[in-house]
Amino acid sequence: MLKVVNIKKTFNGTVVLDGVNFEVLEGDRFMIIGRSGGGKSVLLRIILGLIKPDSGEVWYKGQNIVTLSERKLAPLRRDMGMVFQNGALFDFMTVEENVAFALREKGGMSEKEIKKEVSELLERLLLKGQEKKMPSELSGGMRKRVAVARAVIAKPKIIFFDEPTAGLDPIASSELNALICSLNKEFNVTTVIVTHDMEAVRQLGITVAMLYNGKIYRIGTPQEFEASKDPVIRNFVHGIIESEVRCN
């Protein structure tokens, strides 16, 4: 469904991505893990055509996203949903208006139909009663769910999440992961999730790719990562650092 070929990106002489290769199959929940600052968000932005790599290709529906103009990207973007790390909601719109935005942009639906779809989705995402609130009046977990609603309402074929559980408590994280799981299964939305939350990987992952030193170091299942004896993988998965922290 999506193929990333030899992506390279350097910022001010610092190599961030040094030849990244992987393929995401239809229906997958593909987790990209790696250390903070390792280039995961940059990679997502390249895949979405928001920034250009120095070299490499991103194939989607037989087209190389890297070489497309904004005009040619637009129809492909309609297939793609994105939930940014900070939610990126419109602060000046209510919850309802934020979620309806993509449907209004797409056109072809009456206001009544839009209201019905928005209201059904908000109910599914446990946001009933929050319709008229502004984003600033919501908790972090609610904001994330609104961001998910906004990304899925237009029924994308593939959806990208950048650190969906960052800043959420363990219960809110698990609730959000359950939601991502049901969206993937019920609507058959291929899901790509960038995270350093190993619990999210355990709960959601079908395929896991570890980004390390600018390259995909390993691709496997969550179970293979858990059981790996490779020191690079083990240290990441089990949060081991060279001088173990013992404060008590």
Ligand SMILES: Nc1ncnc2c1ncn2[C@@H]1O[C@H](COP(=O)(O)OP(=O)(O)OP(=O)(O)O)[C@@H](O)[C@H]1O
């Ligand atoms: N527009 C930019 N200009 C210069 N450097 C950038 C730019 N965007 C990202 N970088 C650098 O690229 C590196 C990778 O950043 P990125 O945000 O992709 O990391 P990440 O793996 O997503 O980290 P985190 O898990 O902390 O979000 C960082 O060193 C960052 O400073």
